[in-house]
Amino acid sequence: MHLLLLLLAFFLPPKAQLEKKANLNPAVQPIKLPRSKDKVKPGKVCLVAGWGRVAPNGKYPNTLQEVKLKVQKHQVCEREELLKKFYKSSIQICVGDPKENKASFQGDSGGPLVCNHVAQGIVSCGKKNGKPPRVYTKVSRFLQWIKETMKSHQVQETD
Numbered sequence: 738m739h740l741l742l743l744l745l746a747f748f749l750p751p752k753a754q755l756e757k758k759a760n761l762n763p764a765v766q767p768i769k770l771p772r773s774k775d776k777v778k779p780g781k782v783c784l785v786a787g788w789g790r791v792a793p794n795g796k797y798p799n800t801l802q803e804v805k806l807k808v809q810k811h812q813v814c815e816r817e818e819l820l821k822k823f824y825k826s827s828i829q830i831c832v833g834d835p836k837e838n839k840a841s842f843q844g845d846s847g848g849p850l851v852c853n854h855v856a857q858g859i860v861s862c863g864k865k866n867g868k869p870p871r872v873y874t875k876v877s878r879f880l881q882w883i884k885e886t887m888k889s890h891q892v893q894e895t896d
Contacts, residue, residue: 769855771877777830779810783852785832787860789844793867797844806833806840808852809870819864820872828878830858833869840869 759765777783786803790796814824814831824831832850833840841848841860850858850873863871876883 787845787848
């Protein structure tokens with residue numbers, strides 16, 4: 738499925754569409770969605786991309802940034818004082834090693850968490866200082882809504 742088009746469908750008014758079809762090439766490809774029962778195991782290294790800040794008081798970059806981050810056990814987010822009241826393991830993924838100084842950050846929200854070429858998560862929230870771990874929405878828990886939304890916007894599924 739075209740996740741980018743799905744995200745556009747979510748943020749744009751009803752019936753809003755791209756002016757023309759995206760041209761697929763080696764740099765522009767659809768991304769696969771997970772199956773409904775897919776789970777990303779702790780320790781898995783995934784890729785996050787975004788246009789967010791790279792430092793707490795830094796500017797937004799002019800180029801797309803990407804970082805490899807490790808999925809954590811749910812308990813890592815559940816014991817973080819500032820995250821535990823927001824974190825719901827049934828619909829969210831805890832990502833980013835607290836011992837490392839790398840994470841998604843302000844401006845990356847809505848971006849993909851890609852594991853083995855599959856969009857497993859969406860950047861959601863974290864601590865204001867940008868330190869890991871951070872919270873991502875589980876794409877697999879919202880597949881029915883995604884498919885219904887794509888159908889209502891007449892977005893074609895890919896294999």
